[in-house]
Amino acid sequence: xxxxxxxxxxxxxxxxxxxxxxxxxxxxxxxxxxxxxxxxxxxxxxxxxxxxxxxxxxxxxxxxxxxxxxxxxxxxxxxxxxxxxxxxxxxxxxxxxxxxxxxxxxxxxxxxxxxxxxxxxxxxxxxxxxxxxxxxxxxxxxx
Amino acid sequence: xxxxxxxxxxxxxxxxxxxxxxxxxxxxxxxxxxxxxxxxxxxxxxxxxxxxxxxxxxxxxxxxxxxxxxxxxxxxxxxxxxxxxxxxxxxxxxxxxxxxxxxxxxxxxxxxxxxxxxxxxxxxxxxxxxxxxxxxxxxxxxxxxxxxxxxxxxxxxxxxxxxxxxxx
Numbered sequence: 094x095x096x097x098x099x100x101x102x103x104x105x106x107x108x109x110x111x112x113x114x115x116x117x118x119x120x121x122x123x124x125x126x127x128x129x130x131x132x133x134x135x136x137x138x139x140x141x142x143x144x145x146x147x148x149x150x151x152x153x154x155x156x157x158x159x160x161x162x163x164x165x166x167x168x169x170x171x172x173x174x175x176x177x178x179x180x181x182x183x184x185x186x187x188x189x190x191x192x193x194x195x196x197x198x199x200x201x202x203x204x205x206x207x208x209x210x211x212x213x214x215x216x217x218x219x220x221x222x223x224x225x226x227x228x229x230x231x232x233x234x235x236x
Numbered sequence: 237x238x239x240x241x242x243x244x245x246x247x248x249x250x251x252x253x254x255x256x257x258x259x260x261x262x263x264x265x266x267x268x269x270x271x272x273x274x275x276x277x278x279x280x281x282x283x284x285x286x287x288x289x290x291x292x293x294x295x296x297x298x299x300x301x302x303x304x305x306x307x308x309x310x311x312x313x314x315x316x317x318x319x320x321x322x323x324x325x326x327x328x329x330x331x332x333x334x335x336x337x338x339x340x341x342x343x344x345x346x347x348x349x350x351x352x353x354x355x356x357x358x359x360x361x362x363x364x365x366x367x368x369x370x371x372x373x374x375x376x377x378x379x380x381x382x383x384x385x386x387x388x389x390x391x392x393x394x395x396x397x398x399x400x401x402x403x404x
Contacts, residue, residue, distance in 0.1 A: 126294065129291060130295035130296070131323065132288070135330070135334055137338040149329035149345070152296075156297070156322065157299070160298060167301075172302075174349060175349060176321070176345075176346070178345045179343070180344070180345075
């Protein structure tokens, strides 16, 4: 089991180094589960045979992967600080998305409970035509 | 005009919505010309329970134990299991997309998580129009948005930019 300083150093070493891309095949079921999880009953997402994802859908793409990467030590607490989303194109079921993730900045601060790491990471989502669908910037806080 | 849709969490009529009955509203298309800076966005009321957090974990893949393991959450100095921040952010997104209608586009949204939402407690999503402007042919509207817990604490705050159609 790694201690927190080892985990923090490993995270710092990842700044600017892209993680391997993830490919998502977006099916109706994935969008439907998202809609049900949010409780979004707006008919516009379900008007067509192929569901359309709400613009916030990209927030979940790659986020789980990043949290797993950052949260490798169970004794540490990881909280979510902020989310920024830029949405360029809608996602329609049937599309194949490529997700690229990268830590863009890390700041460390000392506090009463020990060291805290503020990690900025970015997740880009492109479709099968390499068009940029969305850009998400996230802040995770680990202590 | 959009098709009617069931919404059990909207109880008050406001710009863009016509209340049909307690469980159903008709969402009409919002146009740039309709926008008055300083006006409120129709609010969205949510009350996620633990089952909803499980659904969100399954849909999003966010299995951080602070969202489902009470003992783990308390050991990590949290009051107990807390609502996923991104779920609350998506509530704000839903509030916006319901308001702007099918031809509107949510272009940007930025949210800071300032407090914790507890499952079983309400989250009241609200917003206000900051300004409107035409930029490179797009009719853009800037918003201030937030989510409040039952104590009136704004647990998430942020901004958003939407593009709206114009009347022909």
